[in-house]
Amino acid sequence: MKKIIYAFCTVFAVICMAACTNNNENYESTKVTPRIILTEAETEPAGKPVLSENQTKFTNGITYEGKNGYWHIYGTPEKTCFVTLAGGTSVIPEWFESGKKLYISLNTDTAAKLVFRAFSDEAPDGVTLLSAQGSTVFEVPDMRGYRGLAIRLQVTGGSGEIDTVVHPIISDEPIYYGTPMLTIIDDDGDIHYLKDILPLCQEMNVNIASAVTTTRVGSSDRWMSWEDIKNCYNQGMEILCHTYSHPTPSELDDMSDEEIIERLNTAFTTLMEKNGIKTGDIIVYSSSTGYTERMRKAAEQIFKAGIVIGGNTVNTADSNPYNLKRYRIDFATGDGDQSKEDYCLEDMKAYIDTVSDSGGWEIWMFHTSNTKWRQLVEVNADGSIAYDSEGNVIPLCDDNGEPVLDEDGSQYELTVGHIVYVPMLKTAINYAQEKGVKIVTAEEGFSAYFDE
Numbered sequence: 336m337k338k339i340i341y342a343f344c345t346v347f348a349v350i351c352m353a354a355c356t357n358n359n360e361n362y363e364s365t366k367v368t369p370r371i372i373l374t375e376a377e378t379e380p381a382g383k384p385v386l387s388e389n390q391t392k393f394t395n396g397i398t399y400e401g402k403n404g405y406w407h408i409y410g411t412p413e414k415t416c417f418v419t420l421a422g423g424t425s426v427i428p429e430w431f432e433s434g435k436k437l438y439i440s441l442n443t444d445t446a447a448k449l450v451f452r453a454f455s456d457e458a459p460d461g462v463t464l465l466s467a468q469g470s471t472v473f474e475v476p477d478m479r480g481y482r483g484l485a486i487r488l489q490v491t492g493g494s495g496e497i498d499t500v501v502h503p504i505i506s507d508e509p510i511y512y513g514t515p516m517l518t519i520i521d522d523d524g525d526i527h528y529l530k531d532i533l534p535l536c537q538e539m540n541v542n543i544a545s546a547v548t549t550t551r552v553g554s555s556d557r558w559m560s561w562e563d564i565k566n567c568y569n570q571g572m573e574i575l576c577h578t579y580s581h582p583t584p585s586e587l588d589d590m591s592d593e594e595i596i597e598r599l600n601t602a603f604t605t606l607m608e609k610n611g612i613k614t615g616d617i618i619v620y621s622s623s624t625g626y627t628e629r630m631r632k633a634a635e636q637i638f639k640a641g642i643v644i645g646g647n648t649v650n651t652a653d654s655n656p657y658n659l660k661r662y663r664i665d666f667a668t669g670d671g672d673q674s675k676e677d678y679c680l681e682d683m684k685a686y687i688d689t690v691s692d693s694g695g696w697e698i699w700m701f702h703t704s705n706t707k708w709r710q711l712v713e714v715n716a717d718g719s720i721a722y723d724s725e726g727n728v729i730p731l732c733d734d735n736g737e738p739v740l741d742e743d744g745s746q747y748e749l750t751v752g753h754i755v756y757v758p759m760l761k762t763a764i765n766y767a768q769e770k771g772v773k774i775v776t777a778e779e780g781f782s783a784y785f786d787e
């Protein structure tokens with residue numbers, strides 16, 4: 336089953352890129368087209384490795400010929416791997432000149448890094464790691480003494496889906512896509528949106544959207560009720576549609592196209608008409624259904640835009656508005672392993688740096704329903720979070736009002752399992768504003784980049 340999804344993603348990526356090209360005619364692009372150095376990467380998605388007879392076995396994996404260079408795969412093709420984009424053990428590309436600034440924009444559907452490794456006889460193991468980074472500006476170091484260079488796009492997640500690595504850009508001119516904007520979305524309509532996020536937004540005078548699944552609304556104490564949602568909406572918060580029943584891709588397989596459309600339409604009218612929530616015309620696809628063509632096609636008939644899970648890419652006027660990418664900022668396990676959906680303030684700051692440098696519209700996703708991603712707060716005897724008379728969480732402090740420290744004296748927000756998401760989001764929002772990134776609603780981001 337998984338294999339089929341993987342294969343489909345590749346096809347979809349190609350379709351999507353074709354769609355992007357067509358879309359250029361429909362609205363004016365605010366982007367300055369960067370000069371692409373890696374032309375192969377520009378024109379072809381990296382693609383699934385071609386498992387040809389030309390494969391070569393190494394002790395630490397196998398290389399396969401791929402569409403875009405060759406793939407070196409550790410273990411099975413579904414696991415961690417990288418694609419070599421340029422260079423070799425005794426080749427340094429001409430354009431890789433010392434002191435030159437390279438502008439990098441990674442466009443991937445999974446956590447990935449661009450890795451520069453230089454070869455010399457002096458280095459231990461013959462190789463030096465120059466850099467391993469996301470989308471940013473990279474200054475080429477002094478390359479004297481090196482005989483070769485390898486540039487890899489490396490999947491950093493332990494179970495990265497290699498065929499979703501698409502379209503990296505390395506340019507020698509600044510990549511600038513327009514006013515830097517950031518939209519933050521809490522998925523699923525958890526009650527902590529009302530308890531924690533609404534007060535945070537009011538205090539900071541910003542908007543964080545809630546994407547709600549209509550059949551979940553009010554179905555248990557865990558989710559907001561319609562009254563809660565309308566309360567948030569009436570106070571200026573953005574409420575987006577997160578499908579009717581939160582299907583997974585395999586659940587979509589059991590539905591006809593008509594059923595998918597009907598369900599999306601029910602979710603849309605429940606928000607827009609029954610509850611008067613006029614921001615319900617943007618869909619946040621459930622699970623990874625946004626990567627399936629059937630879901631996207633259905634959404635195109637009902638919604639004005641669609642936002643997928645993941646992608647780690649800044650959206651631009653050239654993006655497909657039904658395939659808007661997100662950066663994940665969840666804190667799931669507390670051990671800092673991104674493959675287990677674990678992110679920290681440092682990751683958030685790096686994402687802000689990216690959009691601040693390149694411009695464009697960045698979208699974040701997280702889940703207040705993710706129980707480990709909680710402020711260190713007072714709890715009731717049954718372990719549920721305690722609230723003060725105004726409905727606020729009560730931070731755990733010592734007698735002097737200082738935040739309680741961990742046993743080793745470190746702050747809890749830096750410690751496994753005790754991250755403080757409200758203060759962390761506040762710090763991130765302040766950082767974004769300092770770096771000239773506007774916090775906008777999905778509606779505002781959409782109008783800025785796609786209206787007209």
Ligand SMILES: [Zn+2]
Pocket residue numbers: 522523577581621622
């Ligand atoms: Zn969800």
